[in-house]
Amino acid sequence: MTTENIVGFVELPSATDKLYCWKVRDGSSVRVGETIGLISKNANESAADLIMSNVVVSAVKSHKRPKRRMRPGDTAVAASEETKTADSITTNSAAESASTSESKQDLCPLICRADGILRIGSPLSTTEGQNSAVVIGYIVKCLHPTVIEGLCAVCGKSMELPTSNNGAYSPEKIDGSVNMSRVTVAGLTVAISESEGQRMAEEDAERLRSQRKLSLVLDLDHTLVHATNDVRAQQYLHREDVRSLVLPIITVSGNGQEQTMPKNNLWIQQHFVKLRPHVKEFLEMALSLYEVGVYTAGTREYAEQITMMLARHLVGATRDQTDLEHLRYQVQSAESEYARHEAKSGGDIDQVNDADHADEVGNQAAETTEGKSRKRKRVTFTASKTDEKTDRVTAEKVTEMKQELEGAERLEVEAQEMRQKLFGSRVVSRTDVGDLGRDVKSLKRVFPCGGTMAVVVDDREDVWANAGEVTGATRKGEPPENLLLVRPYHWQNFVGYADVNNAAGFDLTRSENEGDDESDEQLLWTSDILKRLHTRFYDNISEDKDKTVADVLRSMRQEVLLGGSLVLSGLIPLHKQKVESNGPRPAVLRYAESLGAKVLPNVTSDTTHVVAAKDGTDKILAARQIPGCFVVKASWLMECVWTVKRRDEEKHLLGPSPRSNPANLPANDSDDDDDDYDDDLAAELENEMLNDD
Amino acid sequence: MFYVKTLSHEIVLEPVHFGQKLRATLVRLLKEQVEGLALANYGYVVNVIEVPEDQIKSGVIEYDTGSVIFTVQYTALLLRPFIHEVLDAVVSQCNPLGFFAFVGPLRIFVSKHSMPEDMFNGFDGEKDAWISDDKEVVIASGSGVRLKIKGRTVEQGNITAIGTIKDNYLGLIDDGEAQGTV
Numbered sequence: 045m046t047t048e049n050i051v052g053f054v055e056l057p058s059a060t061d062k063l064y065c066w067k068v069r070d071g072s073s074v075r076v077g078e079t080i081g082l083i084s085k086n087a088n089e090s091a092a093d094l095i096m097s098n099v100v101v102s103a104v105k106s107h108k109r110p111k112r113r114m115r116p117g118d119t120a121v122a123a124s125e126e127t128k129t130a131d132s133i134t135t136n137s138a139a140e141s142a143s144t145s146e147s148k149q150d151l152c153p154l155i156c157r158a159d160g161i162l163r164i165g166s167p168l169s170t171t172e173g174q175n176s177a178v179v180i181g182y183i184v185k186c187l188h189p190t191v192i193e194g195l196c197a198v199c200g201k202s203m204e205l206p207t208s209n210n211g212a213y214s215p216e217k218i219d220g221s222v223n224m225s226r227v228t229v230a231g232l233t234v235a236i237s238e239s240e241g242q243r244m245a246e247e248d249a250e251r252l253r254s255q256r257k258l259s260l261v262l263d264l265d266h267t268l269v270h271a272t273n274d275v276r277a278q279q280y281l282h283r284e285d286v287r288s289l290v291l292p293i294i295t296v297s298g299n300g301q302e303q304t305m306p307k308n309n310l311w312i313q314q315h316f317v318k319l320r321p322h323v324k325e326f327l328e329m330a331l332s333l334y335e336v337g338v339y340t341a342g343t344r345e346y347a348e349q350i351t352m353m354l355a356r357h358l359v360g361a362t363r364d365q366t367d368l369e370h371l372r373y374q375v376q377s378a379e380s381e382y383a384r385h386e387a388k389s390g391g392d393i394d395q396v397n398d399a400d401h402a403d404e405v406g407n408q409a410a411e412t413t414e415g416k417s418r419k420r421k422r423v424t425f426t427a428s429k430t431d432e433k434t435d436r437v438t439a440e441k442v443t444e445m446k447q448e449l450e451g452a453e454r455l456e457v458e459a460q461e462m463r464q465k466l467f468g469s470r471v472v473s474r475t476d477v478g479d480l481g482r483d484v485k486s487l488k489r490v491f492p493c494g495g496t497m498a499v500v501v502d503d504r505e506d507v508w509a510n511a512g513e514v515t516g517a518t519r520k521g522e523p524p525e526n527l528l529l530v531r532p533y534h535w536q537n538f539v540g541y542a543d544v545n546n547a548a549g550f551d552l553t554r555s556e557n558e559g560d561d562e563s564d565e566q567l568l569w570t571s572d573i574l575k576r577l578h579t580r581f582y583d584n585i586s587e588d589k590d591k592t593v594a595d596v597l598r599s600m601r602q603e604v605l606l607g608g609s610l611v612l613s614g615l616i617p618l619h620k621q622k623v624e625s626n627g628p629r630p631a632v633l634r635y636a637e638s639l640g641a642k643v644l645p646n647v648t649s650d651t652t653h654v655v656a657a658k659d660g661t662d663k664i665l666a667a668r669q670i671p672g673c674f675v676v677k678a679s680w681l682m683e684c685v686w687t688v689k690r691r692d693e694e695k696h697l698l699g700p701s702p703r704s705n706p707a708n709l710p711a712n713d714s715d716d717d718d719d720d721y722d723d724d725l726a727a728e729l730e731n732e733m734l735n736d737d
Numbered sequence: 738m739f740y741v742k743t744l745s746h747e748i749v750l751e752p753v754h755f756g757q758k759l760r761a762t763l764v765r766l767l768k769e770q771v772e773g774l775a776l777a778n779y780g781y782v783v784n785v786i787e788v789p790e791d792q793i794k795s796g797v798i799e800y801d802t803g804s805v806i807f808t809v810q811y812t813a814l815l816l817r818p819f820i821h822e823v824l825d826a827v828v829s830q831c832n833p834l835g836f837f838a839f840v841g842p843l844r845i846f847v848s849k850h851s852m853p854e855d856m857f858n859g860f861d862g863e864k865d866a867w868i869s870d871d872k873e874v875v876i877a878s879g880s881g882v883r884l885k886i887k888g889r890t891v892e893q894g895n896i897t898a899i900g901t902i903k904d905n906y907l908g909l910i911d912d913g914e915a916q917g918t919v
Contacts, residue, residue: 071854072903073887078821107853108905109874110883112912190834190848193890193897197835197848200820200888200899229834468862469832 052158054080054181061085063180064151069107070164073186073199074156081154158183159199189240191224192232227492228476229469241492252335252497256582258593260334260574261490263502264342264350266532268326268567270318271350274541277316285319285357287364289349317350318535319357326567327358327466333578337470339485339500341507347473355463361455368452375445382442486511487524495526496592499577501570503532505631521628525594525638528573531566531686569687576600576688598638604690605641609650612636612643613664614657615678621645632678635685647673655681659699674702738816738824738840741786742779745810746771750796752803764788767809773842775896780817781842787812818843818886818898825910826900828880831865838882844897847884851901853908874909881911 056063064082074080156162160183186199195202224235227244236244252258265271280286293311330336340347353364363371470490474482477489485507487495502508505523580596615632629637636643636655647654647666653674654667667673680696694701746767754762768785775781788811796805818824818840826838826845835848849857855870866877876882884900884907891897902908 067904069853069904072901073851075820107855107903107908109908110906110910112910113881189850192834192846192848192899193892195888195890195897195899197846197899198850198887200886202888202890229832232832232834234834464863464865469865 049184050182051160051185052156052183053179054154054156054162054183056083056154056178056180063154066164068162070162072162073160074162074183075159075199076156078156079153080156080162082151083154085150085152156183159201160185161199187237187239188224189237191235197234225492226489228472228489233476233489236492245491248491249497255335257333257335258578258581259491259498260330260336261339261487261498261500262330262336263500263504264338264340264347266503266534267501267530268320268323268354268533269350270320270533270535270538271315272538272541273313273315274538275314277538277541278314280316280318280537284362285321287317287319287353287356288366289315289317289346289353289364290366291315291343291345291349315346316538317353318538319354320533320567321564322567322571323354324358326571327354329571329575331466333574334499335470336466337472337490338467339472339490339502341474341482341485344473344475347471351463351467351471352459355466356455356459358466359455359458359462361452361459363452363456368456371445371449371452375442375449378442378445382439483507484510487526495524496594497581498526499574499593499597500524500527501530501574502527503530505529509628519628522634525598526592528570528597528688529685530570531564531682533564533566566686569689573600573688600688601638602640604684604688605636605639608639608641608652609648610636610641610643611645611647611651611654611663611667612656613654613661615655632681635681639681639684653680653693656698664699668699668702670702672702675699738819738822739783739814740817741812741814743810743812744776744779744782745808748807748809749799750805750807752805755805760790760793763793763807763809767811771811771813775842775891775894776815777891779813780815781896782813783816783841784814785811786814816841816843818845818889818896820886820888822886823883823907824886824900825881825883828876828878828882828913830878831860831867831876833860833862836867836876838884838900842895844895845884845886845900846897847882847900847902851887851899851903853903875912876909877913879913880909881913883907883910 061083064084066081068074068078068080162181162183164181186196186201188196188198188201188203190197191203194204224237225241226233226235227241248259262268277286278288281288290312293313327336338347338351340350342350349365356362356364472490477486483506485502487498487500487508488511491498500508505527508527509521509523577593577596577600580600581591581593584591612632616630620630628634632655633643641653644651647663647670649670651667651670651673653676654663655676655678656664657678659675664675667675674693675698676693676696677698680691680693683691683696748763748766748770750759750763750766764785767788771782772785773782788809792810793807796807798805824840824845826840828836828838830837833849835846835851838845838847849860849867852859852867853869856867856874856876859868859870860866861868864877866875868875882902884902885904887899887901889896889898
């Protein structure tokens, strides 16, 4: 214990006093003027040892629990509680037998002199008491580990947190000495001190390591689902992977604050969500190897509904919240109708009562109801419609519906548990990090002092780059290295419908024809990358304790295009071509370099690939001269990024395949080949012209 | 916790309400506007007990709008957390940093640092509950706890307080399995 933290001592006023009891426990926060103990005067013995032992024994006793409310079936618990309290009473009396004889009038309060945390016992350094008083405790400064809504969570003192306007990562100082950073946990944004953040990070790392898992942060929109609130999407609800959910409408009021209309206002809108193909396999894989969390630009309700939807998809429940309520309502109305029908027919037909009531067991019930209604048809002239309706509401139907409802409810409960297991409280939404704004996602909010074991899967990089966090080898203005980019998901049927939360990321391959929707394999690719990452991370874990996910990803990426020498054509506008050192690089350049390729401005004989936006440029013409040099579309590079694997160039060729690569041929031969090619073309043209004539 | 105080409030009344039922309208509007409100130093107004008849003085007409401003005095029942006060509360939500409990509209946060040592590491992510080392005490959503208020703040029309269950005889008092009220 350092002595600098001590702000006060707890002393007995005079040497003849003895501590009767403590009112607060060791480690509790105390304030000036608070009564923290009771002292009895007129003690018989005033030996310091007795006092100290008294003090220490009182402190060591375990936390006394309050007497619990008795519930009817709780006799076992009550019995154990009784014995516990009995034990504590005996020890209490044994330790303080000397003081039981004291009269109550001699007790006076022990007043605390300083704000802070109480520690019982004498501080190690000072044995000489101030003013020859006996020191029985000392008060240390509260470290304010967590500040919530402007109050320290431990000592309750009000702390002013300066609000930062440039967003995420700006450590704020409290008391001029402690760095506080904001963190979002379970929908709550609090500020925690650095030491607390480090402690949390260590705890997390311990837990992850012991389970052999890593942390995964997922984006929702255009990564796992495609959501829209356009009503035209209603036609697709019959599909298993299209769900609907209902959200309250959000308006943006004058000062830019988002307001949700209150729930009873009925300003709600129905949204439609298409789940990405293979999302089930992806989540199942993630569940086994990762601790999964969600960071979305949607609102809190949106995030909760979508996570619930994903959980339902995993357990195979097809009914959403509204469907389930509808089913319940149906069963209820069917039941009440059936009961009404029973009551009516039981009173009407007296003759058949005895026989019918005797037969009303099990499968006979259907027949008898039919018999009754038949009889009713003969007897009464009430509209046949009601009879038909009651025909429908037979006992069989009711039990059938009840069973269906039971099954659906059971599935719903399973889905709830699955959601808890899969995501837990690790869901961060836009409402939680409201001060960051719509375009910023900050990893520090989720992992204030860590993030070394976390992977992020998102279709947009710019929101992460906007956070302005610079870690490790990342350059300023670039997204963090543990971000796994995925292709933004657009379901072709929803193309043109409004986006719900934010637009998808920039997709270089957008102009390609989408083909069949089910051919989107991104989630399988990402699943594979995550598996590889996990194996790599935990393989040599004993050798290198400081390995981070970013390092492993970087080495994985560097192997993809190793040895490749790229030239980019038509992808970077001229004004962005000058890259300052340590400045942000244009995206395509960054992808190519992170994948281990060298990027050169001009075509040389070493160039292995030219990645181009369109055909016919100088660089491409130059590249075609070089044997073995692939001229590929940008989609090739993007697919390499999305799969972290070297993709087959043949699938992304721009123009004809490269000439075969006779690398040992001297240069003139390639010139000859060119001439031959031109001659052939000329010959063909001649033939055509002649033939036309 | 609860106490009664005489407060005054300004009500702006549009001319359409003038007439026989003026006082009744005033009282009704007062109740609508004030009940449930969190006033800065007074706490939550739980109920307007009485609006003494003679206390409603004549109103002042505003020149610009034509509405009349009445200053009404009323006795209100207030709920306010006092520091060092011991309260019984119902747990609403548990998270890795601590748990939230409610006393009516008052929200109290108990951090893990303010829990007994044997509960410090007891957060169970699967069940969303705080569990002590000997598994006897399970604080989950719906349970009743006895806690001591350490600090309070008023912001955005809500009062949030900080509590502790570290001292003796504080902690779980009700399992929350039945529908009992605290």
